[in-house]
Amino acid sequence: MSSDPSSTIESVLQESRIFTPAKEVADKARIRSLAEYQEMVDAAMSDPDRFWGDAARKELHWFEPFQSVLDWTNPPFAKWFEGGKTNLSFNCLDRHLENGRADKEALIWEGEPGDVKRFTYRQLHEQVCLAANALKSLGIRKGDMVALYMPMVPEAAIAMLACARIGAPHSVVFGGFSAEALRDRLIDGEAKAVITADGGFRKDKTVPLKNAVDKALENDACPTVTSVLVVRRIKEPVAMKTGRDHWWHELISEQSKDCPAEVMNSEDRLFVLYTSGSTGKPKGVVHTTAGYNLWAHLTFKWIFDIREEDIYWCTADVGWITGHSYIVYGPLSNGATTVMYEGAPRASNPGAFWELIQKHKISIFYTAPTAIRAFMKMGRTVPDQHDMSSLRLLGTVGEPINPEAWMWYRDVIGGGSCPVVDTWWQTETGGVMISPLPGATPTKPGSATLPLPGIEADVVDTKGRSVDPDEGGYLVIRRPWPGMMRTIHGNPKRFRESYWEYLRPSSKEHIYFAGDGARRDKEGYFWVMGRVDDVINVSGHRLGTMEIESALVSHPAVSEAAVVGRKDELKGEGIVAFVTLEIGRAQTDDLVHELISHVGTEIGAIARPDEIRISEALPKTRSGKIMRRILRALASGDEVSGDTSTLEDRSVLDKLRS
Numbered sequence: 105m106s107s108d109p110s111s112t113i114e115s116v117l118q119e120s121r122i123f124t125p126a127k128e129v130a131d132k133a134r135i136r137s138l139a140e141y142q143e144m145v146d147a148a149m150s151d152p153d154r155f156w157g158d159a160a161r162k163e164l165h166w167f168e169p170f171q172s173v174l175d176w177t178n179p180p181f182a183k184w185f186e187g188g189k190t191n192l193s194f195n196c197l198d199r200h201l202e203n204g205r206a207d208k209e210a211l212i213w214e215g216e217p218g219d220v221k222r223f224t225y226r227q228l229h230e231q232v233c234l235a236a237n238a239l240k241s242l243g244i245r246k247g248d249m250v251a252l253y254m255p256m257v258p259e260a261a262i263a264m265l266a267c268a269r270i271g272a273p274h275s276v277v278f279g280g281f282s283a284e285a286l287r288d289r290l291i292d293g294e295a296k297a298v299i300t301a302d303g304g305f306r307k308d309k310t311v312p313l314k315n316a317v318d319k320a321l322e323n324d325a326c327p328t329v330t331s332v333l334v335v336r337r338i339k340e341p342v343a344m345k346t347g348r349d350h351w352w353h354e355l356i357s358e359q360s361k362d363c364p365a366e367v368m369n370s371e372d373r374l375f376v377l378y379t380s381g382s383t384g385k386p387k388g389v390v391h392t393t394a395g396y397n398l399w400a401h402l403t404f405k406w407i408f409d410i411r412e413e414d415i416y417w418c419t420a421d422v423g424w425i426t427g428h429s430y431i432v433y434g435p436l437s438n439g440a441t442t443v444m445y446e447g448a449p450r451a452s453n454p455g456a457f458w459e460l461i462q463k464h465k466i467s468i469f470y471t472a473p474t475a476i477r478a479f480m481k482m483g484r485t486v487p488d489q490h491d492m493s494s495l496r497l498l499g500t501v502g503e504p505i506n507p508e509a510w511m512w513y514r515d516v517i518g519g520g521s522c523p524v525v526d527t528w529w530q531t532e533t534g535g536v537m538i539s540p541l542p543g544a545t546p547t548k549p550g551s552a553t554l555p556l557p558g559i560e561a562d563v564v565d566t567k568g569r570s571v572d573p574d575e576g577g578y579l580v581i582r583r584p585w586p587g588m589m590r591t592i593h594g595n596p597k598r599f600r601e602s603y604w605e606y607l608r609p610s611s612k613e614h615i616y617f618a619g620d621g622a623r624r625d626k627e628g629y630f631w632v633m634g635r636v637d638d639v640i641n642v643s644g645h646r647l648g649t650m651e652i653e654s655a656l657v658s659h660p661a662v663s664e665a666a667v668v669g670r671k672d673e674l675k676g677e678g679i680v681a682f683v684t685l686e687i688g689r690a691q692t693d694d695l696v697h698e699l700i701s702h703v704g705t706e707i708g709a710i711a712r713p714d715e716i717r718i719s720e721a722l723p724k725t726r727s728g729k730i731m732r733r734i735l736r737a738l739a740s741g742d743e744v745s746g747d748t749s750t751l752e753d754r755s756v757l758d759k760l761r762s
């Protein structure tokens with residue numbers, strides 16, 4: 105293969121080139137060929153109970169064995185491995201102390217200012233036990249929700265594992281969300297405690313996390329929260345409320361190192377993670393103990409084909425599902441060495457990632473297309489200055505990857521020899537659903553390729569009927585899988601309606617609809633197109649247009665708002681807001697800036713619109729529905745095509761155009 109990306113890109117686009125796994129890769133892999141993959145697929149399809157049951161017995165530790173594999177008598181509410189007793193923290197830590205990994209490095213952490221901490225499995229186990237006892241000392245018991253609002257420090261992973269250890273479900277809130285967004289999530293989840301830090305380092309700045317927690321709790325807004333545990337990170341002064349706030353290091357120093365893992369039922373709640381949907385407030389996606397553990401474990405093992413000596417690094421934040429499944433739980437459950445990085449590449453250090461790969465001899469690297477596109481734009485000079493020969497496998501996640509970026513990743517970062525795994529999945533699926541297996545699956549740049557064994561993915565029409573090859577449709581999953589979300593916290597109705605009743609199959613079948621559009625080619629390869637609902641994907645971050653609209657409308661100057669996505673070369677999608685003002689409010693540049701920063705305060709910096717267009721009116725149908733199709737075209741500068749006869753007032757369109 106040529107190493108000149110521009111020439112290879114051309115040929116990929118024209119020839120649909122296929123990269124077959126190299127013999128050296130396949131020979132060493134766990135799953136070595138498409139035939140082996142197909143055998144697993146067939147086994148899972150013909151006898152799913154046996155397939156999943158065998159995997160669960162083999163891969164996880166059980167205090168007591170399960171009695172049944174799947175109970176699907178009340179769809180869409182699944183129960184997996186009923187009767188079984190296990191603990192995720194035990195599976196991630198204790199069992200490795202007895203299987204020869206006690207002194208193996210579990211976690212390597214690199215701080216933004218360059219400080220490094222390393223934890224062997226024995227040391228991580230000890231820290232988790234101390235933290236678990238600290239939570240108990242605050243009165244946290246099995247079933248109590250604990251929220252985390254943390255920077256990327258080791259204590260974030262330790263706190264997650266400590267919660268899992270004592271059976272307290274965690275709800276990690278991304279540290280980039282605002283105090284208001286945190287408050288909503290604390291209230292909805294009825295959190296009893298919040299674990300945070302004095303602040304975090306973000307690029308060249310610090311983020312005052314504890315201040316945001318104080319703001320979220322102001323005026324007793326979250327009465328269920330009785331304790332706040334604060335990690336000292338940036339060493340800036342913060343207010344500590346007596347009786348409520350405790351320093352992590354102080355409380356930990358008083359604890360015993362002995363904390364046996366709580367014996368959990370398979371279906372006991374493990375965590376809630378909020379994500380955006382097309383309607384309403386963010387929804388708390390619920391995952392439970394055994395099924396999630398198995399899925400994070402198996403997918404990590406299959407896709408990254410993990411080996412004892414690997415040093416694995418995923419650049420996500422623990423505030424997202426990728427951080428849960430592929431920084432913390434999947435790697436540790438497998439006894440792997442996982443790297444956690446507090447920082448992000450920034451203008452003052454564009455080589456930060458490559459330096460880390462060189463320094464820690466990373467062998468598996470997992471990042472997002474948006475990062476790859478940003479690096480690609482900067483050129484290959486910086487990465488070429490680093491020795492990245494330790495890499496053997498590259499992964500991407502979060503949004504569709506364009507073939508040019510895929511090729512650049514493979515050539516420039518992977519030196520032309522590392523397989524690239526493009527992994528499609530969601531918060532709701534718990535773990536990866538569609539992805540190549542590095543030793544088995546021939547890859548096509550831009551395609552997530554084939555579903556994992558046991559996953560019956562399909563592309564269908566609105567009635568749930570499979571569409572023909574190369575025809576676009578809705579991406580669905582036809583059977584339950586262990587890592588599937590169990591419900592939406594506090595709203596089972598919304599769970600049923602948004603995922604299982606959106607499409608209207610004529611059969612009695614229960615089909616999971618992911619919210620994405622896709623096409624399947626003649627070889628059965630999946631090409632995910634992106635969301636078909638009112639969710640936009642900005643740099644791999646999922647945002648509901650309605651959340652941003654509500655934030656805008658909460659500003660006193662705004663009467664109405666409609667938000668749409670627009671293609672963005674770097675971020676995947678950008679945010680464009682159309683806004684009408686209250687009578688008497690003048691349109692000024694200052695107001696536009698104020699509105700943008702208002703969205704930042706209400707939700708977080710990731711939701712700030714790229715552009716706000718103020719207009720007299722929004723295009724609506726006679727029944728008052730905003731015609732987003734028109735706004736999307738206007739936002740992208742495209743011709744407004746299709747039927748506009750349902751517009752109530754056609755002059756609105758002309759005004760918006762001008």
Ligand code: PRX
Pocket residue numbers: 379424425426500501502503504505526527528529530531532552618619620632633634635641644645646
């Ligand atoms: O639209 C798909 C996109 O990200 C959505 C899920 O977002 P979230 O729950 O935040 O999880 C992100 C990390 C798993 C999906 O509905 N998406 C994720 N991975 C891919 C993708 N789109 C295309 N290709 C992918 N590999």
